[in-house]
Amino acid sequence: MEEPGTHPIERPAPPLQFSLRSLLILQAAFALFLAMLLAARAFALIPLFLGTLTYMAVHVDPNHARWKRLIVGTLGGVVLPCLCVTYDPGILRGSGPGGDWQPFLYVHLLFQMLALSAWLLLDRRLPALGGVFSGVLYTGAITAMLIGLPMLFISLLGLLFVIGVLGLVPWLTCYVFAVNAAEAFRRARNAIGATMASYGVLVGITVAIVIPLAVNAVFGTMLEQAIEAVNWPGPFPEALFPF
Numbered sequence: 001m002e003e004p005g006t007h008p009i010e011r012p013a014p015p016l017q018f019s020l021r022s023l024l025i026l027q028a029a030f031a032l033f034l035a036m037l038l039a040a041r042a043f044a045l046i047p048l049f050l051g052t053l054t055y056m057a058v059h060v061d062p063n064h065a066r067w068k069r070l071i072v073g074t075l076g077g078v079v080l081p082c083l084c085v086t087y088d089p090g091i092l093r094g095s096g097p098g099g100d101w102q103p104f105l106y107v108h109l110l111f112q113m114l115a116l117s118a119w120l121l122l123d124r125r126l127p128a129l130g131g132v133f134s135g136v137l138y139t140g141a142i143t144a145m146l147i148g149l150p151m152l153f154i155s156l157l158g159l160l161f162v163i164g165v166l167g168l169v170p171w172l173t174c175y176v177f178a179v180n181a182a183e184a185f186r187r188a189r190n191a192i193g194a195t196m197a198s199y200g201v202l203v204g205i206t207v208a209i210v211i212p213l214a215v216n217a218v219f220g221t222m223l224e225q226a227i228e229a230v231n232w233p234g235p236f237p238e239a240l241f242p243f
């Protein structure tokens with residue numbers, strides 16, 4: 001039985017390493033998805049979304065659990081949200097609900113993705129900062145949920161035509177952020193105690209809101225002009241791959 005004030009010491013995890021086979025598989029998968037994206041545009045996100053859900057349901061060896069968390073977190077919390085923003089039908093752009101807050105939402109989402117990427121790669125090295133990451137990631141989970149709510153009914157109807165699957169991506173993103181936020185808080189609690197970890201959560205929530213607001217206040221006009229100049233999803237991916 002643990003003494004009060006003590007916390008279990010976690011065993012160090014082996015470093016993430018890529019074998020030649022893994023690199024070849026990753027390269028082939030990326031090339032295949034890029035070909036699908038160029039040919040089918042937004043429809044290419046459907047197999048990626050379903051593939052991510054399938055992989056989440058597959059049981060893996062405990063030694064590979066960290067790899068699974070990294071892959072699911074990257075696909076569900078970074079790749080799919082980026083592509084959904086690219087093909088956004090109006091939720092964050094134009095006359096949609098996020099139109100007036102468009103620059104803030106873009107910066108906020110980018111900040112969340114960067115925070116998730118940093119946590120997935122450095123979680124074992126920064127357990128004391130887990131509370132801060134937890135607050136940031138919980139904010140991202142709430143943001144994804146708020147984006148997914150207006151699309152939920154339409155997405156459920158759209159399941160009859162398959163394309164409605166894309167409206168469920170924010171819920172996968174919400175799940176990914178929430179799971180990693182809970183894991184971050186657990187690591188922080190084990191490292192520095194529940195009280196300090198809770199303070200870290202408050203700091204993380206504040207940072208996740210204040211930094212995008214500050215960037216929007218200083219560079220908002222510039223960001224609006226840049227977004228209008230890019231004019232996604234029209235030229236994408238043709239603007240990047242004009243062949």
